[in-house]
Amino acid sequence: MTSATPATPAPGSSPQPERPALPDGVTLPEGVTVAGLRALAVSLATAGGALVRERRPERVTVAATKSSDVDPVTAMDRAVEEMLRTRLAAERPDDAILGEEGDDVAGSSGLTWVVDPIDGTVNYLYGVASYAVSVAVVAGPADPARWTVLAGCVHSVVDGRTWDAGLGEGATRDGVPLRPVGPAPLGRSLVGTGFGYAASRRAAQARVLTEVLPQVRDIRRLGAAAIDLCLLAEGALDLYYERGLNPWDMAAGSLVATENGARVTGLRGSGPGEGMTVAGRGEALDELVALLERAGADGPEDTAASR
Ligand code: IPD
Numbered sequence: 001m002t003s004a005t006p007a008t009p010a011p012g013s014s015p016q017p018e019r020p021a022l023p024d025g026v027t028l029p030e031g032v033t034v035a036g037l038r039a040l041a042v043s044l045a046t047a048g049g050a051l052v053r054e055r056r057p058e059r060v061t062v063a064a065t066k067s068s069d070v071d072p073v074t075a076m077d078r079a080v081e082e083m084l085r086t087r088l089a090a091e092r093p094d095d096a097i098l099g100e101e102g103d104d105v106a107g108s109s110g111l112t113w114v115v116d117p118i119d120g121t122v123n124y125l126y127g128v129a130s131y132a133v134s135v136a137v138v139a140g141p142a143d144p145a146r147w148t149v150l151a152g153c154v155h156s157v158v159d160g161r162t163w164d165a166g167l168g169e170g171a172t173r174d175g176v177p178l179r180p181v182g183p184a185p186l187g188r189s190l191v192g193t194g195f196g197y198a199a200s201r202r203a204a205q206a207r208v209l210t211e212v213l214p215q216v217r218d219i220r221r222l223g224a225a226a227i228d229l230c231l232l233a234e235g236a237l238d239l240y241y242e243r244g245l246n247p248w249d250m251a252a253g254s255l256v257a258t259e260n261g262a263r264v265t266g267l268r269g270s271g272p273g274e275g276m277t278v279a280g281r282g283e284a285l286d287e288l289v290a291l292l293e294r295a296g297a298d299g300p301e302d303t304a305a306s307r
Contacts, residue, residue: 022167045252049157077117099113114247152253163256193212194242226253265277
């Protein structure tokens, strides 16, 4: 069994720099460190990416659909998730697992691995080069509004960009610390967003978009929330919002974002989650939250909309 604890420094080597304390109420199992969990997240996400690259068939097909007939699962989503679960069972047998493509696995350590084998499955299906393997480990409930994300990695499969972060340790891309990013005014902000798979949700999201678009520089819908959050982290997007994200879409990317100074929140004083996830910096973030609240972005959806 591989431990998530890094090797003990050799006698005489310089001591590890002191790490910031974990938030109140968050404790790690004996012998476990954020750095060790982070290294495992990177190893898992990059191994998942290698599998996707090696085994991508000439023509990707849909194996099944989930929440609607345009919400696909491919054989590769399943293969990568199975590999991640097998490795976690061997290397972290006491931890719980919450994954996009399988049943929840209970644990006894207080830690949960939150994994998305392919975030951006529609891009993978069509050969659009923005999809990622996302692996994070959280303490506390597996609920984005209440969990503490300890470590995470987002590995962009096609170009190999790899973002990772550890709580209190900062965030890197390809091992290089992300540069600090300053806020942009709302009117000059490039805003990432995404849309759900149900027609009723999309109808509501389209209405909200008509309120947001005139107020900002432009909108990007890139198709993989985990990558969107990492782009936000490094300043390639100024703001991001989306209704309907699942925990596995956001776990790793949100830590990369917050570890580089961004805030990730919900509306009306709530934390981020399925209801709404908004990420950004400074006043522009507060203005976008207010704009989304006024637009009723978390309000009723038009159930009459169908496809
Ligand atoms: C989806 C992507 C997309 C977002 C959807 C997610 P999936 O994840 O992150 O960008 O707009 O809300 O469901 O289904 O490809 O893992």
